[in-house]
Amino acid sequence: MTQQRKLNNGIRIVMEKMPAYRSVSIGVWVRVGSMYENRQNNGMAHVIEHMMFKGTSHRTAADIANEMTAIGGNMDAFTCKDCTCYYAKTLDIYAEQALDILGDMMCNSLFDEKELKKELGVILEEIDMYEDSPEDLVHEHLQMAVWEDHPLGYLISGEKDVVSGFTREKLMKFFEKFYVGENIVISVAGHFDEEAMMSWISRCFGEIPQGCRSYSGCAPIFKPVLWTREKDIEQNHICLAFDCCTVLSDERYVMTVANNLLGGNMNSRLFMKIRDELGLTYAIYSYGSSYEQSGLFQIYAAMQPSQTKQVMDGIFEEISRVIRNGVSESELKIAIQQIEAELILGYESSYNRMSGLGKSLLIRDRAVPLEEDLSRIQQVTAEEVRQFFEKYLRREQCGAAIVGNTHFD
Numbered sequence: 001m002t003q004q005r006k007l008n009n010g011i012r013i014v015m016e017k018m019p020a021y022r023s024v025s026i027g028v029w030v031r032v033g034s035m036y037e038n039r040q041n042n043g044m045a046h047v048i049e050h051m052m053f054k055g056t057s058h059r060t061a062a063d064i065a066n067e068m069t070a071i072g073g074n075m076d077a078f079t080c081k082d083c084t085c086y087y088a089k090t091l092d093i094y095a096e097q098a099l100d101i102l103g104d105m106m107c108n109s110l111f112d113e114k115e116l117k118k119e120l121g122v123i124l125e126e127i128d129m130y131e132d133s134p135e136d137l138v139h140e141h142l143q144m145a146v147w148e149d150h151p152l153g154y155l156i157s158g159e160k161d162v163v164s165g166f167t168r169e170k171l172m173k174f175f176e177k178f179y180v181g182e183n184i185v186i187s188v189a190g191h192f193d194e195e196a197m198m199s200w201i202s203r204c205f206g207e208i209p210q211g212c213r214s215y216s217g218c219a220p221i222f223k224p225v226l227w228t229r230e231k232d233i234e235q236n237h238i239c240l241a242f243d244c245c246t247v248l249s250d251e252r253y254v255m256t257v258a259n260n261l262l263g264g265n266m267n268s269r270l271f272m273k274i275r276d277e278l279g280l281t282y283a284i285y286s287y288g289s290s291y292e293q294s295g296l297f298q299i300y301a302a303m304q305p306s307q308t309k310q311v312m313d314g315i316f317e318e319i320s321r322v323i324r325n326g327v328s329e330s331e332l333k334i335a336i337q338q339i340e341a342e343l344i345l346g347y348e349s350s351y352n353r354m355s356g357l358g359k360s361l362l363i364r365d366r367a368v369p370l371e372e373d374l375s376r377i378q379q380v381t382a383e384e385v386r387q388f389f390e391k392y393l394r395r396e397q398c399g400a401a402i403v404g405n406t407h408f409d
Helices: 044-051 061-070 092-108 114-131 136-148 168-178 193-203 249-263 269-277 306-326 329-346 350-364 370-378 382-392
Strands: 002-006 011-016 021-031 074-079 085-091 184-190 227-229 236-244 282-289 293-301 399-402
Touching: 011 193, 011 350, 021 092, 044 074, 044 085, 044 114, 044 168, 044 227, 044 370, 061 074, 061 092, 074 092, 085 092, 085 350, 092 193, 114 136, 114 168, 114 227, 114 269, 136 227, 136 236, 136 282, 184 193, 184 350, 236 306, 236 382, 249 282, 249 293, 249 306, 249 329, 249 370, 249 382, 269 282, 269 293, 269 306, 306 382, 306 399, 329 350, 329 370, 329 382
Parallel strands: 011 184, 227 399
Antiparallel strands: 002 011, 021 085, 021 184, 074 085, 236 293, 236 399, 282 293
């Protein structure tokens, strides 16, 4: 049973007990990511995420790491386009200690200038790593191209020339704007006492200022452009992108089923046709990304440069086949059963349950229970899937990125 509470400073809490467990997962979700940035501060949400582990007024960076290790726990963080999450997983008897560390990081991080200089060096190396990965490059730069000049298209890590100029003063100004109660959700899943948990959360996070909620702004205009990067590598890496539904739209359930059928697993249409039957590629898959203002449906493949056009033609032929003929009821049933199994098995993890509830409440303003997601997936029809393909996955509405030998026939 999911419970929701709220602190006086606006922080929302969502909790779900899992009595059979001995572990507890805790997430602090902040409504800030690259989509809330501008050209002058792009990458700052990611830098702050790094700096939160570099020491507080009560703990050094080593103290933070050593204390979590001492209780046999795991603590980490990640930054997305639409949120930043700090999380811990530990035994139930150490939940208070984990919360104390997370609260200390949120309330008392120093953002020391010397530590910042060192960490910026690490992050600049991280940005270079993306440049060395053709698969990462083709995904990231396609989003930048189709969402040109819109924050949704910004790199989460930021651009090197911008990130290298960040100062403590700039970070503090950004932090004070976004790290406020109205922008924060705390999610808890596992074995815990609800009243004790609320007491700990209130003590550790109650002093965070209330502030104002972040709003995502206007939707981007999708541009079906071609972006290329010549690179001396063995394979070509391609990514196709289509304008798609938002995270708030009910179409996201149809998208989930459509993705499973087209390229979401090893028995999907693209995998079976392009890889197994034609032998044109080793790696091919699809996925959807939905945000408040917009979304993308993307298809990735890697192949020999001479086979690039053949692979792209094969992808669009499979899409056209669905638009013309639809999908069979048996194919639809298998896809839905696969999605159901993935959701149910995933929710047997306290971390996955904490993550699903936390992000749902932060982005969609309600903690959507597993049962509701399952019910909505089960209601998707074959005709809805066909209409989804027809509405969104048209060749003339497609953006594309290619990294490798861009002079293929």
